[in-house]
Amino acid sequence: MLELKNVNTHYGQIQALHDVSIKVNRGEIVTLIGANGAGKTTLMMTVCGDPKASSGDILFEGESIRQMPTSLIMRKGLAVVPEGRRIFSGLTVAENLHMGAYFSDKAAYEAQLDHVLGLFPRLKERYNQRGGTMSGGEQQMLSIGRALMSHPRLLLLDEPSLGLAPIIIQQIFEIIERLRDEGVTIFLVEQNANQALKIADRGYVLENGRVVMSDTGEALLTHDAVRKAYLGG
Amino acid sequence: MTEASLYLLQQIINGLTIGSTYALIAIGYTMVYGIIGMINFAHGEIYMIGSYVSFIVITGLLAIGSFVLPLVLFIALVVAMLIASTYGWTVERVAYRPLRGSNRLIALISAIGMSIFLQNYVALSQGSRDVALAPLISGSVLELGSLETFEVTLSWMQLLIWVVTLVTMTALTLFISRSRMGRACRACAEDLGMTNLLGIDTNRIISLTFVIGAALAAIAGLLLGLYYGVINPFVGFMAGLKAFTAAVLGGIGSIPGAMLGGLILGVTEALTAAYFPSEYKDVVAFGLLVTILLFRPTGILGKPEVEKV
Ligand SMILES: Nc1ncnc2c1ncn2[C@@H]1O[C@H](COP(=O)(O)OP(=O)(O)OP(=O)(O)O)[C@@H](O)[C@H]1O
Ligand SMILES: [Mg+2]
Numbered sequence: 239m240l241e242l243k244n245v246n247t248h249y250g251q252i253q254a255l256h257d258v259s260i261k262v263n264r265g266e267i268v269t270l271i272g273a274n275g276a277g278k279t280t281l282m283m284t285v286c287g288d289p290k291a292s293s294g295d296i297l298f299e300g301e302s303i304r305q306m307p308t309s310l311i312m313r314k315g316l317a318v319v320p321e322g323r324r325i326f327s328g329l330t331v332a333e334n335l336h337m338g339a340y341f342s343d344k345a346a347y348e349a350q351l352d353h354v355l356g357l358f359p360r361l362k363e364r365y366n367q368r369g370g371t372m373s374g375g376e377q378q379m380l381s382i383g384r385a386l387m388s389h390p391r392l393l394l395l396d397e398p399s400l401g402l403a404p405i406i407i408q409q410i411f412e413i414i415e416r417l418r419d420e421g422v423t424i425f426l427v428e429q430n431a432n433q434a435l436k437i438a439d440r441g442y443v444l445e446n447g448r449v450v451m452s453d454t455g456e457a458l459l460t461h462d463a464v465r466k467a468y469l470g471g
Numbered sequence: 472m473t474e475a476s477l478y479l480l481q482q483i484i485n486g487l488t489i490g491s492t493y494a495l496i497a498i499g500y501t502m503v504y505g506i507i508g509m510i511n512f513a514h515g516e517i518y519m520i521g522s523y524v525s526f527i528v529i530t531g532l533l534a535i536g537s538f539v540l541p542l543v544l545f546i547a548l549v550v551a552m553l554i555a556s557t558y559g560w561t562v563e564r565v566a567y568r569p570l571r572g573s574n575r576l577i578a579l580i581s582a583i584g585m586s587i588f589l590q591n592y593v594a595l596s597q598g599s600r601d602v603a604l605a606p607l608i609s610g611s612v613l614e615l616g617s618l619e620t621f622e623v624t625l626s627w628m629q630l631l632i633w634v635v636t637l638v639t640m641t642a643l644t645l646f647i648s649r650s651r652m653g654r655a656c657r658a659c660a661e662d663l664g665m666t667n668l669l670g671i672d673t674n675r676i677i678s679l680t681f682v683i684g685a686a687l688a689a690i691a692g693l694l695l696g697l698y699y700g701v702i703n704p705f706v707g708f709m710a711g712l713k714a715f716t717a718a719v720l721g722g723i724g725s726i727p728g729a730m731l732g733g734l735i736l737g738v739t740e741a742l743t744a745a746y747f748p749s750e751y752k753d754v755v756a757f758g759l760l761v762t763i764l765l766f767r768p769t770g771i772l773g774k775p776e777v778e779k780v
Contacts, residue, residue, distance in 0.1 A: 286668055288664065288667070288668070307672075308667050308668065309667055309670050309671055309672040309673070310670075312667075312668055312669060312670035313670040317669075318668055320665065320668060324662055324664075324665040324668075326657070326658050326661045326662060326665070327661065328657065328661055329654070329657060329658060329661070333654055333657075336651075336654060337654060337655070337658050337666070337669055337671075338669060340651070340655065340669060340670060340671055341670060384669075388669070388670065
């Protein structure tokens with residue numbers, strides 16, 4: 239579904255990704271783990287075309303998207319829950335969700351809205367509240383809800399658990415699994431390696447902009463080096 | 472009512488009239504700043520072009536004869552809005568878009584260059600002298616006070632300016648708050664990159680704000696042109712500076728702020744001119760600008776600035 243082939247990404251002179259190759263198959267949850275500054279966010283944003291990969295190729299459903307402008311890529315059937323949520327704080331919950339479905343017709347919008355409000359009843363309660371006045375957990379739900387509004391086939395999530403209480407994290411991971419069961423393919427960037435690997439079919443480990451390991455979620459969970467570096471021993 | 476209070480009332484009427492046109496022009500500054508964080512210094516020239524186009528259309532239609540005045544004005548308004556929008560759109564494409572992401576100072580210099588270019592372009596093609604138009608709308612709607620005492624009048628021209636401004640601002644407010652594209656404009660003003668990540672071509676939204684700003688400036692160009700009856704290629708400079716002051720006063724980036732700032736500035740100027748030598752009115756306007764920038768750079772309705780990219 240998504241394939242990165244020998245992708246290199248630069249910020250000016252600094253190279254942030256080195257020859258990264260990653261594959262996400264339809265129906266999988268694939269997770270990418272790595273320390274701060276490893277390049278996880280860079281990798282995810284490179285898929286979205288911002289920044290652009292300087293070499294290599296990125297295929298989405300067989301089509302090369304590496305040279306496309308971000309707005310075009312994001313209309314191909316993928317959606318992103320970016321680092322830091324980035325909800326529109328001055329817009330209401332309803333308006334934020336509407337922004338996610340900018341290109342949907344009315345029927346598709348209403349169907350998807352029902353679905354999203356079913357997943358996150360909290361958003362229904364806060365429907366006319368401004369995004370910026372909601373709690374961190376609610377904002378994360380809104381960010382995921384907004385991404386789902388376009389009915390994506392592939393969902394990219396960048397550290398959705400960051401800064402949230404354990405019970406909320408639990409809920410978010412449950413939602414991610416449920417989305418996978420509904421047929422949405424998931425590419426999940428996490429620092430919370432333990433939980434991410436538990437739900438993931440496969441995982442990649444990124445270090446200093448390079449993929450240093452890849453295996454099934456289970457295998458990585460029990461791998462010594464991974465346990466030491468990312469799971470606290 | 473006493474003579475003094477009637478005089479005051481008259482000044483307020485005059486101030487609200489000029490202030491309405493400042494508000495119309497200020498929208499262009501505030502919307503563009505709200506989204507890309509730059510001051511479009513060529514915006515005053517777009518207003519001036521709107522004035523010229525409407526003068527040319529009105530003079531032309533009247534020369535042909537056989538038109539009713541409201542129709543003439545309506546046609547002039549539509550043509551001025553279309554042509555000014557085209558200029559606004561082009562200025563962004565030619566002078567600003569290629570520089571986006573570079574140093575702010577470079578974009579600013581490009582804007583000033585564009586402003587000088589447009590002034591001279593109109594001066595060369597239309598002549599740099601004043602162009603006058605005989606008053607088309609005369610008479611007053613309302614007269615207060617008797618003949619011996621001071622009289623307060625609200626002219627038809629002033630009423631026209633109020634009504635057109637009110638209708639335009641209502642339409643703009645509805646567009647921004649209710650429509651799909653208006654929502655996208657607000658989203659862009661908050662987070663351009665995120666809006667892009669939702670698949671929206673933010674360049675088109677940026678173009679849209681230039682077009683809306685230019686169309687509103689053209690409305691002001693027609694109204695103020697008719698009100699004063701004289702224009703020249705350099706009227707955009709002062710009008711632009713005043714409208715910019717209004718935008719900063721109200722809180723740059725805020726649309727209701729631009730409306731409010733325009734009215735406050737218009738009334739302040741009218742009152743200054745009424746009670747002090749009238750040359751002081753520009754001094755007061757720019758004194759106000761400097762004071763706000765020093766003590767409350769976010770203006771009356773502005774939010775604390777988040778650094779724009
Ligand atoms: N806009 C940018 N300009 C220059 N360098 C950048 C930029 N964004 C990220 N970098 C650099 O690229 C490297 C990777 O950063 P990135 O944000 O992708 O890491 P990350 O794995 O997502 O980290 P974290 O877990 O802290 O979110 C870092 O060294 C960072 O300093
Ligand atoms: Mg990151």
